Amino acid sequence: MYQFNVRVYGLLINEQNQVLISDEQEYGMQFTKFPGGGLEYGEGLIEGLKREFVEECNVEVEVISHFYTTDFFVRSAFNDSQIISVYYLVKSLSPLNLMFKTVQFDFDGEGEILQSFRWVDLAKLSEEDVTFPTDKHVVKLLINNI
Structure with missing residues (x-):
């Protein structure tokens, strides 16, 4: 049986x-993506997105508005599931209290799961700034809408 993996991301x-983009290390891989992640069973998309931003x-x-939903086949980089990603434009309800980095994969500490955040100028944003195919497509859409 084929599995679907529903992901939800915020464009802040x-x-x-x-x-805002997230550099992460997990499953022995390093990757860059937009903040967000997997929908948990019983969650709605917006509820899942809000949970991911808090976590x-x-x-x-x-949530300001829907931006994009995957409309082509994407296989997970981590297993044999099919990825369906939904992206929303979001705004924060309070100032972000994060340590922002300027260098990719500039993690604090050590461990199996690491994460750091960077701001990328929309005028300089390119597909090479993110790792996964759907994020690359979203970057193209963002660039075309600037």
């Missing part, structure tokens, strides 16, 4: 026209 753009960024967000 600040007043300097920068988008990852310690901030509550408000």
Whole structure:
């Protein structure tokens, strides 16, 4: 039986026209993506996105609008499931209290699961700034909408 893996991500753009991205290390891999993650059983998309932002960024967000839903086949980089990703434009309801990095994969500490955050200027954003195929497609859409 084929499994579906539903993911939900937030595009958080600040007043300097920068988008928040997450550098992560997990499963022996390093990757860069937008904040968010897997939907848990029983959760709605927006509820899952809000939970992910609290877990990852310690901030509550408000969903502004739907931005994109995967419309092509994507196989998970971690297993044989099919990935369906939903992206929303979001705004934070309070200031982000994170240590922002300027260098990719600049993690504090050690361990199996690591994460750091960077702001990337939308004017300089490129597909090479993210790892996964759906995020690359979303970057193209963001660039075309600037």
